[in-house]
Amino acid sequence: MDWLNAIVQGMLLGGLYALFAAGLSLIFGVMRLVNIAHGDFIVLAAFLGLATTTALGVHPFVAALFVIPAMAVIGYALQRGVLNQTLGDDLLPPLLVTFGLSVIIQNALLEVYSADPQKLNAGPLEVTSIPVGGLSVGLLPLLTFGVAVMVIGGLQWMFYHTALGRAFRAVSDNQDIAQLMGLNRRHIFGLAMALALAVTALAGILLGVRTSFDPASGGARLIFGFEAVIIGGLGNLWGTLAGGIILGVAQNIGAQINPGWQLLAGHIAFLVILAVRPTGLFPRMSG
Amino acid sequence: MPEPMLQITGLNSYYGDFQALYNLNMHVDAGEVLAIIGANGAGKTTLMRSITGLLPNGPGEVTYKGDAIGALRADQIAFKGIALVPEGRQLFPSLSVEENLLIGGQTGRAGPWSLDKVFELFPILKERRSAPSTALSGGQQQMVAIGRALMSNPDLLLMDEISLGLAPVIIKTIYDALPEIVGDGMSAVIVEQDISKALSVTSRLYCLQEGRVTLEGQSKAVSRDDISRAYFGVE
Numbered sequence: 001m002d003w004l005n006a007i008v009q010g011m012l013l014g015g016l017y018a019l020f021a022a023g024l025s026l027i028f029g030v031m032r033l034v035n036i037a038h039g040d041f042i043v044l045a046a047f048l049g050l051a052t053t054t055a056l057g058v059h060p061f062v063a064a065l066f067v068i069p070a071m072a073v074i075g076y077a078l079q080r081g082v083l084n085q086t087l088g089d090d091l092l093p094p095l096l097v098t099f100g101l102s103v104i105i106q107n108a109l110l111e112v113y114s115a116d117p118q119k120l121n122a123g124p125l126e127v128t129s130i131p132v133g134g135l136s137v138g139l140l141p142l143l144t145f146g147v148a149v150m151v152i153g154g155l156q157w158m159f160y161h162t163a164l165g166r167a168f169r170a171v172s173d174n175q176d177i178a179q180l181m182g183l184n185r186r187h188i189f190g191l192a193m194a195l196a197l198a199v200t201a202l203a204g205i206l207l208g209v210r211t212s213f214d215p216a217s218g219g220a221r222l223i224f225g226f227e228a229v230i231i232g233g234l235g236n237l238w239g240t241l242a243g244g245i246i247l248g249v250a251q252n253i254g255a256q257i258n259p260g261w262q263l264l265a266g267h268i269a270f271l272v273i274l275a276v277r278p279t280g281l282f283p284r285m286s287g
Numbered sequence: 288m289p290e291p292m293l294q295i296t297g298l299n300s301y302y303g304d305f306q307a308l309y310n311l312n313m314h315v316d317a318g319e320v321l322a323i324i325g326a327n328g329a330g331k332t333t334l335m336r337s338i339t340g341l342l343p344n345g346p347g348e349v350t351y352k353g354d355a356i357g358a359l360r361a362d363q364i365a366f367k368g369i370a371l372v373p374e375g376r377q378l379f380p381s382l383s384v385e386e387n388l389l390i391g392g393q394t395g396r397a398g399p400w401s402l403d404k405v406f407e408l409f410p411i412l413k414e415r416r417s418a419p420s421t422a423l424s425g426g427q428q429q430m431v432a433i434g435r436a437l438m439s440n441p442d443l444l445l446m447d448e449i450s451l452g453l454a455p456v457i458i459k460t461i462y463d464a465l466p467e468i469v470g471d472g473m474s475a476v477i478v479e480q481d482i483s484k485a486l487s488v489t490s491r492l493y494c495l496q497e498g499r500v501t502l503e504g505q506s507k508a509v510s511r512d513d514i515s516r517a518y519f520g521v522e
Contacts, residue, residue, distance in 0.1 A: 163393075166382065170390050173379040176341050179361035180371050182394035182439065 005135050006256040007249055012137070014248030015145030016210065018241040019203035020225035021232075022151060023196035029235045030168045030192040031087060033094045037102035039222030041197055044105055045071050045204025046213050047113060049120050060120040060209050068201040075197030079190040087189070102218065109215035120208035144206045151199055152241045159237070168192060227270040233280025242281060246273070290353060292317045292474050293338070293369075293443060298348045298357075300330070300337045300498075307333040308498045315443065320465075320475045322485035322506060325495035326518060331478045332374050334495070335447045339371045340364040351443070366394050370441035374448045374478075376432040378420040385416040387431050391438030398440025399471050405434035408464055426457030433461070437468065444468070444475045450484060462488060482514060496520050 024038050035041075045067055052063035078101075086093040128139040159165035171178040171188045179185060207213060207221070228247050232239030247266050254265020273281065291314035300308040307330045315321050325331050336342040337357075338349060344357035356364055370391075378387050388405055406413035409430040415423060420431060429449055436444055450458040458481075465488050469475045479485035486492065486506045494502035494517035502509065502517030 163389075166386050166390055167393070169381045169386075170379045173381050174377060176361070177373060177377045177379070178390075179341065180339055180365055180373070181390050181435075182362045182365035183390075184360065184362040 001134060002256060003253070006252040008132075008135055008137065009141065010249035010252030011245050012141035012145045012248070013252065014228075014241075014245030015141070015148035016203065016206055016244070017224045017228045017247050018148045018152060018244030019144070019199065019206065020221050021228035021240045021244055022148075022155060022237065023200045023203070024222075024225045025229045025232075025235065025237060025240045026155065026196045026199070027192055028229070030172050031189050032091070032172075033083065033087065034091070034098070035196075036095060036098040036222065037105060037218075038098075038200070038225060039218030039220065040102045040105040041071070041200045041218075042204045042207060042221045042225075043213055043215065043218040044109065045197075045201040046120065046208035047109055047118070047215075048201070049205045049208050050113075050118055053120060060122050060205055063120075064202060064205045067205060068198050071197040071201035071204075072194040075193040075195075076190040078197075079193035080186060083193065084186045084189055106215050106218065113215060115214055115216070117212040117214045118208070119212045120205065122209040126209065140210060144210065147202060147206065148241060148244070151202065152237050155195075155199070156237045164191065224266070227266065230280055231270060231273050233283040236280070236282045239280060239282035246281075291315060292319075292352060294350045295334075295338070296348060296350070298334075298337060298344060300333050300342055300344065302333070302342075306498065308337065311498070311500060313493055313500065315474055315476060318472045318474055319491065320469055320477065320489045322489035322492040323476060323478045323495060324480070324482050324485050324492060324514070324518065326480070328497075329495040330498040331495055332447055333498075335371055335373075335445050335476075335478060338364075338445065339369060365439060366396070368396060368440070368442035370436035370439045370444050372429075372432045372436045372444070372446040372449055374451065376425075376428045378428055378431055378435070380419070380421045382420060383417050384412055384420055384423065384431055387420050388412075388434050388438050391435035392440075394439045396440040400437040400440050402438070405437060408437075408467060409434060424457075426453050426460070429453060429457070429461060433464075433468070442473060444473055445478070446475065447478045448480065449477070450479065450481050458484070482518075494518055 020042060024035060027033050027035055048067045048070060049060050049063045052058065052066050053060055082097065083094060086097045126140055129136045130139060159168060167183050167188050170181065171183060171185050175185050224247060228243035229240055231246050232243030246269060250269035251262045251266040255262035293315040295311055295313040298308055298311040299306065323331055323334065333342065337344050340359050340361035346355040346358040349357040351367060351369065356367065379390065382390065388402055411427055412430055412434060415427065420428065423431065433449065449461060462484060477485055477489055489506045492504060492506050492509065493500050494514060496517060502513060
């Protein structure tokens with residue numbers, strides 16, 4: 001039963017990892033930009049959630065209503081103001097610039113909030129659990145998983161059934177020809193980053209409710225997000241969810257064997273899949 | 288004499304340090320179907336990229352309906368009503384046939400062309416509307432590329448090497464569709480290496496050689512010798 005429990009809890013944890021990863025996957029898919037600061041944006045969102053809850057005295061999920069649009073605006077401004085200038089044939093400039101952003105965000109947060117761990121208080125929701133066939137499933141992890149499925153499903157639908165999704169795919173395919181269709185790629189990239197950071201905002205709030213965070217927590221979230229994306233296969237959103245679940249399950253099984261092995265087990269699962277299936281389990285479906 | 292729809296004045300275009308077009312002068316009148324011929328590397332595709340804004344130019348080097356558009360971005364020019372059928376078709380591989388056409392209509396310009404109208408012109412595309420664009424034959428892909436450009440209801444349609452790499456029977460189908468395409472008074476520029484095809488459907492031609500105009504004339508009036516000289520630069 002302990003093992004089954006580890007697997008179920010791991011799957012639910014995987015939902016959170018998929019949320020970390022969805023934004024990464026989206027912007028890599030649309031503009032081939034690897035955002036090294038992604039983990040720090042997740043933490044930034046958690047701190048914005050903290051600021052909102054303390055300022056207004058609201059529940060973290062209500063704070064999300066402010067944090068999501070705020071992160072989207074930050075994303076659009078950042079893309080138009082900074083990141084668009086780094087995009088080109090060379091992959092290095094965006095890597096360096098986002099690495100710099102990562103340092104800036106971490107230090108700015110450190111300056112304002114110090115290195116003390118913080119936590120978003122979601123009240124009784126945090127400890128409520130539902131008995132499921134002998135297992136006790138936490139309501140919060142279940143909710144997180146549900147949000148992840150909805151977000152991934154929503155992104156997938158947006159990508160394949162809306163004009164915006166069509167524009168994202170077209171710009172990703174061929175930027176020049178997409179421009180000829182009247183699509184301003186700088187604007188489209190801005191929208192993609194806005195959307196990615198809106199998802200990141202959700203991930204940050206859920207992270208902050210689940211566990212404590214501090215300005216230096218971003219790095220590990222970036223790694224988990226990357227691993228989920230690579231395991232699932234680049235450019236496949238449902239694959240990213242599967243990747244998150246595999247990572248979460250591997251970590252929890254590792255922890256079940258020996259509490260010190262939690263992170264190691266996740267990384268080993270990632271390396272094994274990378275060695276066996278370098279393109280990930282579900283490489284991009286069409287195109 | 289009315290002002291030409293598109294006027295190119297002293298256009299110089301560069302790829303990095305390489306100059307592809309030298310002080311080019313050219314115009315397209317409203318409702319005219321024009322041919323641009325020339326050998327590989329003569330600068331035809333560069334010219335198309337300059338007109339559509341994919342290559343940056345000086346503002347006054349290209350004027351369209353009286354506006355200097357030389358320095359505008361490609362997406363801004365698209366909204367003004369210039370559409371390109373690019374060399375090598377260049378469909379969006381992750382979009383279906385129908386999506387490729389729909390994205391051509393992204394600018395939302397009003398006019399006679401719609402999805403149904405394109406399907407009427409090329410019925411095979413209707414059958415294959417949900418297929419990935421990569422699953423189509425070369426000729427069908429060319430039809431999508433033309434349809435995609437038409438979907439923006441352009442006033443000026445540029446077609447770059449639409450017969451390249453296609454079987455003669457397909458080329459005939461596509462060229463047979465041309466009168467219907469330009470019938471509504473749309474201006475068109477046809478870039479071709481196949482000279483006789485180009486001359487048969489156009490009223491006027493320019494010949495490019497090494498980035499310069501070497502011949503301009505009425506398609507019916509120019510002689511084969513003139514074209515050979517302008518095309519190859521030999522006496």
